[in-house]
Amino acid sequence: MMTNNEEFEDIKEELKKIVKQKGLKYTEQREIVLEVLLNATEHLTAEEIYNEVKLANPDSNIGIATVYRSLSFLEEVHLITSITFGTDGKKYESNTKKHHDHLICISCGKIVEFIDEEIEKRQDKIAKDNGFKVTSHVMQLLGNCKDCQ
Template sequence: MTNNNNEEVIEELKRIVKQKGLKYTEQREIVLDILINAEDHLSAEDVYNQIKTKYSDSNIGIATVYRALGFLEEVNLITSIAFGTEGKKYESNAKSHHDHLICTSCGKIVEFLDDEIEKRQDRIAKKNKFKITSHSMQLYGTCKDCQEEK
């Protein structure tokens, strides 16, 4: 992802905050920046730990991270995958569309895109006179490493 793209996402955050009549906060921007630049899906604790490392001079607590994540998800700048009692893992919506394979043993997430699945979804929608505006596919199972442990 380019820095220019990152700046566009941050500008979108500023636009949304202004539109909602809210105060712009650096904390939200920092949380969004962490997720835009993340290689993996991150838990709130992962985001918090990266903030402590990357923005050591900021005074952002874990509660602020949770509030920022909730707000960013509400305005569709990030998305999450729920892990039941283990909480959620987050990623930026600035990435190109993809689906997920999720290991129910270790929590590993593999991103994939399959053109045949995408085409089939479109055909199913057309057949049923639906216009797809968005979708999310999450397939659950056990990864190779967890299968070998059993």
């Protein structure tokens, strides 16, 4: 997805800056987890991220608990986002893509990203009509994909 080395370096510098501001130690583990998500072509579970980390870095001693902690931190500082699947857990993606919304199949878990300018305009109008200034929003449409209908 991203693979542009210059973009990755910029995001890595942003991560270093955030970690420093929070008075925390910069860890290679967070960087590795972030890199997996930046290069992912789909939304990944923590377990899938862990498997990618182990595949790309077989000599690393990163455990699944470290992956979960890294994901939690990266989401807290808004470098990644997640979609919750109730008892089925979460799937993660990087925050580097243009704003988009999601169609989520409740049967197989398939996620389709979409952008609809008309929906965006309607949301802005609705907010304005009600005296709101939108700072962020998430739209997830749940249903069954054509394969699961």
